[in-house]
Amino acid sequence: MAPKRRSPRNCEAKVSKRLKTDPNERKTEEKTQGCFIAEKLFGTDVVSDIFSFLDVRQLLRFVCVSKEFKSLLTYDHVLRATMLSGGFPLTSLDRIIPPIKNRSIWIPSPVRLLRMVCGKRCEECGEKTRFVCESFGVFLCNKCLEKSTKLLRRSKRWTPYLQANRVCLGPRKGSTRFSSSYLMTAPRKDINGDPIGPLVTLQDIERMSAMTKECESTATPAKKVAALIHTCDEQQPQAEAAVQSIVKAINDNRQDAVDRRVAVQEEKEEARDRYGEARRIKSDELMVELIKLLEEPDEPQIIAQINARQWNGRQNQYTFNEDSIVRKLVVPVLRAPSKYASKKKLQQVADELRLATGERRLMERYMQQIIDYCDHPEADHRVLRRTYRTYGLCFGFSNPAIRDILKEPLSKPRDLTDDDVQELAVQVKYIVCRKEPGEEVVEKLKERLKDLSCADDLGARSWNTWNWSWMFKEGYIQDILYEPISKPHDISDAKLDSLEGQLRPVMEKKKLIKNRMELLLEPIAEPYPTWKTRLERWTWNAKTNTCTFWNSVGKKALSNKLQNVEQLSDSEVNKMSNLLIAEIQEREASGFRF
């Protein structure tokens, strides 16, 4: 039986309206080389299918290729792609949705919405920027935003307008920690002339406010704003439907977006674990090779340290508990095993390990020689306190004087001879044994200056075990004596005379100042004995010749007035006492009690 031939009648309905239906026209076109492939896609479900497969940034590139593609883009395409992609586009979307839902901005078209979530450059100046400005629904950089917005201080005049519904107020920058009372200064339009950004701008508010003044209009600000917004709404009749489809698209895709994020996270973790395991296996293989290279001649300590490495599953890498040369030189190999996979590179690492370990042993030996030479009970633990620094593969010393002597030579121990070490030991011993000679010098000075009451200030000193030197409580003595006393062996009688010559005038001056300060505090003694005790604590800065009270009352009453105190007359001192008393009275009147 002959088959019946039928033409599918509903074919035409399935074909895009944009497809050329005239057979002659079609034939001519098909003959043409490079026929317009894209036409086969327009107006069909095909484009929608492709949109749904594309990543959000790729979607933007694809859509911008042709006007037809743009016309086929829907909010659902944009929101789904954005919500599934995450990252900056999603952050931008989260920022743009609130003003859209609130309808305080002109509702963007799907293409503009896509542009805003994917944008990389400012709409105004083209400078690179990251996020859409959440308050105004525009993609501006901070500079342009500053130019386009103005802070409107709340006042009787402006507040009624600012409080009106759907007035777009916001922070100037992309963060809510900035003041949120900025307004867009003027209405904006995109390149096609369509309005964008906030519905109500500063210009509108100023115009409405001026109208009220001039025309004595009875309409309230809220009504005026409502009228303006009503006009805007009339210009975009599809806005409500657009907002609804945006909200629907968000709700429809929310679960998928969450699932996607979870899946991506799981995928990342799996990939990380796979990568970690591969790295672990490779690292282990390399360590076996490295240990082989270190076996001849045998380096048991290094090998033991390499074997003591521990796998950290959270960080997916090997770690060492001790900060050592092995850690310093082997960790890079463990972190990037492929980089060290060649035998040559591994040999280099083994050589560096041997060299650094050998140098460290040499350093330790020399240090022991120096410690033995010093023959001081506290030399090793106090003065020569040190740590081995893997950063520079050398010793770091806590004492600055010792650091100056030993750091440089010990960082190249192979260059040192026994004579060099002996010379270093002599220098170190000079530092180590400077406590007692220094004390003798101070005592001698004290004896020479005993005619001055301030000589007792020399006794106010302590031995600093960190610097391994004498420290004086009084700043003026510290300034004069600290340097010479750190080299007490060099102080001859002549030097002692010179130091006495420096100290005597200063101490005499201090004596005068002390007298004046006692005079200053005398009137306080009887009515306010506790305050006097507090105010007796003051310090003298010899360089600026200024006295400063420790107590806040003294500081407040006589700030900047206690300069050149030794030159103050009795009446001036009396005035100052009165100032102090007034301040004390004020403080007590405010309820202050000790």
Place this chain on the structure above:
Amino acid sequence: MADEGNGIIRLRSSDGKVFELTESAAEISELLKDSPREEDDEVTEIDIVRVASPCLEKVVEFMKHYDEEKMKEIPTPLGGSTFNEVMDQPWYQDFVSDEKMNRDMLFNMLSAANFLGIKPLLDLTCLKVTFQITGKNAEEIRELLRLPELTPEEEAKAREEHSWIFEEA
């Protein structure tokens, strides 16, 4: 009357070539499924005037294979970053591979799938096109789709309009 699904359907291409397939294989096509036929006919012939024979041959090949091995639904978002990662069935990978299907044929297939209402084939070809587009800039996409080249004025306007898409300032 032919048993349900056992009848034969003959598809005649625009250039007159005829391809046969079973009714069950043709079920996948919305167009063929809905096309009217006589109850007592064992063989039904349908003119597919919009599809040329090389393309229709491939479409029929797809329909026949689909009848034997169903294509898995393509999930969105795509579960991979390459075509082969997303489409893990070797036959379907091979069917639209670059070696077996040039760009013109791919777009013809896409058009035919849309015309015949064959959703799996439409998804497969769309997926292939998607991966061809992915990673390409606007100019490359335009070239791929053979969109007419822009005049300098049009290009300047497009650049001004879409300056934010371009990486370079």
